[in-house]
Each structure stands twice: as C-alpha cells, then as structure tokens.
Amino acid sequence: MAIETVPEIDPQRPSAARVYDYYLGGTHHFAADRQAAAIALAAMPELPTVLRMGRAFLRRAVAAAARDGLDQFLDLGAGIPAAGSVPEVARAIRPDCRIVSVDLDPVAVVHTRRVAEGDGGSAAVLADLTDADAVLGAPAVRALLDLDRPVCLLAVAVAHFIPDTERLGRALERYRDALAPGSHLVLTHACADRSRPHARALLRIYNHTTSPMILRECDELRAFFGDWRLVEPGIVPAGDWRPESGDPDPGPAVRDEIIAGVAVKT
Numbered sequence: 001m002a003i004e005t006v007p008e009i010d011p012q013r014p015s016a017a018r019v020y021d022y023y024l025g026g027t028h029h030f031a032a033d034r035q036a037a038a039i040a041l042a043a044m045p046e047l048p049t050v051l052r053m054g055r056a057f058l059r060r061a062v063a064a065a066a067r068d069g070l071d072q073f074l075d076l077g078a079g080i081p082a083a084g085s086v087p088e089v090a091r092a093i094r095p096d097c098r099i100v101s102v103d104l105d106p107v108a109v110v111h112t113r114r115v116a117e118g119d120g121g122s123a124a125v126l127a128d129l130t131d132a133d134a135v136l137g138a139p140a141v142r143a144l145l146d147l148d149r150p151v152c153l154l155a156v157a158v159a160h161f162i163p164d165t166e167r168l169g170r171a172l173e174r175y176r177d178a179l180a181p182g183s184h185l186v187l188t189h190a191c192a193d194r195s196r197p198h199a200r201a202l203l204r205i206y207n208h209t210t211s212p213m214i215l216r217e218c219d220e221l222r223a224f225f226g227d228w229r230l231v232e233p234g235i236v237p238a239g240d241w242r243p244e245s246g247d248p249d250p251g252p253a254v255r256d257e258i259i260a261g262v263a264v265k266t
C-alpha cells in the first residue's frame with residue numbers, strides 16, 4: 001500500500017534525507033538534522049567526502065546507462081534534489097529522459113515535485129521502496145515509464161536504511177521481474193567494519209532518525225543483484241567503479257566503505 005496519504009513531518013526527529021541534504025550543502029534541513037549531522041561529523045570527519053564519492057559514482061552510473069541508450073529512470077530512495085541529480089546527469093546525454101523519483105520522506109518528495117514543476121517527463125512518488133507493487137502501480141510510474149522497454153533502476157545509498165534483508169531482497173526481485181531485458185540495476189551500500197568506532201557512532205546516530213541504518217558485509221551485496229548480470233568492474237568500492245579524474249577521494253582509511261555495482265537484466 002502506498003503511503004501517499006500520510007505525509008507526516010516531524011522536525012524534532014532527524015531524517016536520513018534531510019541529514020544527507022545537510023552533508024551535501026543543501027538547505028532543506030531542521031535543527032535536529034544539523035545536530036545529528038554534527039555528531040556524525042565529529043565521529044567521522046571524512047563523511048561528506050565519502051558521500052560525495054558515492055554521488056560521483058551515481059553520476060557515472062547514470063551517464064553510463066544514458067549512453068547505453070536507456071531513457072527511463074526509476075530512482076528508489078532518491079532523496080532531496082541536489083547538484084548532479086539523476087535528471088540533470090541523464091538529460092545532459094538524453095534530453096528526452098523520463099525520471100520517476102521514489103522516497104518515503106515527505107520533504108524529499110515535496111522538493112522533488114517543486115523542482116519538477118512544469119516538467120512533464122519527471123515525477124516523484126511518496127512510497128516505501130520495499131512495497132514494490134505500490135511503486136510499480138503508482139500513477140506516475142504507469143504514466144511516465146514504459147515497463148516493456150529497459151529502465152535504469154537506481155537504489156543508491158538507500159539499501160543500508162532497510163534492515164529487513166529478506167524484505168529488501170524480495171522487493172528487488174519483484175522489480176527485476178517487472179522490468180524489461182536490458183534494464184540496469186545500480187546499487188550501493190555502506191559496508192564499514194562494525195567494530196570501528198566511527199561505524200558504531202554512525203549506527204547509534206541513525207538509530208535516532210526516521211531511517212535506522214544497517215551495515216552489511218560486502219559479500220551480502222551479491223545476493224541483492226540476484227539474476228542480474230554484473231557489468232565490469234563488478235561489485236567494487238564506489239570510487240573504483242569506472243573512476244574519472246577529479247572525483248572526490250576521502251582517503252584510504254574510509255574509501256572502501258561504500259560498495260557499488262551495476263548489473264543488466266539479460
């Protein structure tokens with residue numbers, strides 16, 4: 001069931017979307033988000049650069065999909081629009097791209113809709129991505145995306161906010177079944193060693209947000225790709241996926257803490 005009818009915003013409780021917006025230099029956050037971010041930054045000063053490294057991966061993977069001819073994007077856990085967003089990157093290569101963003105955070109969805117005003121080729125859906133039937137059946141998805149043609153399905157920096165591994169796995173399978181051959185799955189995950197002090201601190205902080213966090217072992221990620229065929233270079237640290245010069249590098253101590261992969265439905 002979609003949650004479109006209950007757009008509650010609790011400014012006292014940090015949200016992953018708004019805290020992330022703060023890290024990326026955005027303006028859509030409350031005092032509670034900034035406080036949570038400050039504690040996280042004290043535990044892990046490299047965090048904004050780690051996240052920018054993840055965003056650079058997102059940009060490269062979206063550009064690769066657009067260059068491969070994909071012109072439809074379903075962005076799960078899309079967040080609050082920021083520079084280098086999926087529509088910006090995809091349309092620089094294919095101006096006719098259609099993009100549907102999905103998020104369970106009302107602030108993210110409201111801002112995405114505001115940015116998309118007057119743009120007939122993009123829309124935002126308020127839903128939990130693990131409810132794949134609600135997402136796939138949402139009017140915006142049905143109106144904008146032709147599921148008989150390849151779609152680039154993005155789940156970037158969101159799977160670690162879904163602690164229920166089985167539910168996430170089932171949802172990803174459902175998306176795979178619904179999408180046409182040639183579709184891409186772009187997925188990243190936080191994979192820090194849980195015994196490291198900064199990892200423990202992050203888990204504690206995110207437990208107080210609307211999206212508690214889970215750190216999985218890198219090996220667990222393979223299962224999320226199921227029958228999708230991984231493209232080169234496979235599942236690797238985000239910074240090592242077809243790197244480009246000038247991309248952010250948070251340094252050797254933490255650069256392996258976001259793991260990424262892109263796969264194609266055959």
Ligand SMILES: C[S@@+](CC[C@H](N)C(=O)[O-])C[C@H]1O[C@@H](n2cnc3c(N)ncnc32)[C@H](O)[C@@H]1O
Pocket residue numbers: 016017018020054055058076077078079080102103104105108127128129130155156157158161162211
């Ligand atoms: C760290 S942001 C990532 C934003 C964007 N994908 C990126 O890589 O820049 C994670 C987003 O996932 C959203 N999110 C968390 N759990 C979700 C779920 N179960 N369904 C949909 N969105 C979710 C959060 O609200 C947040 O906006």
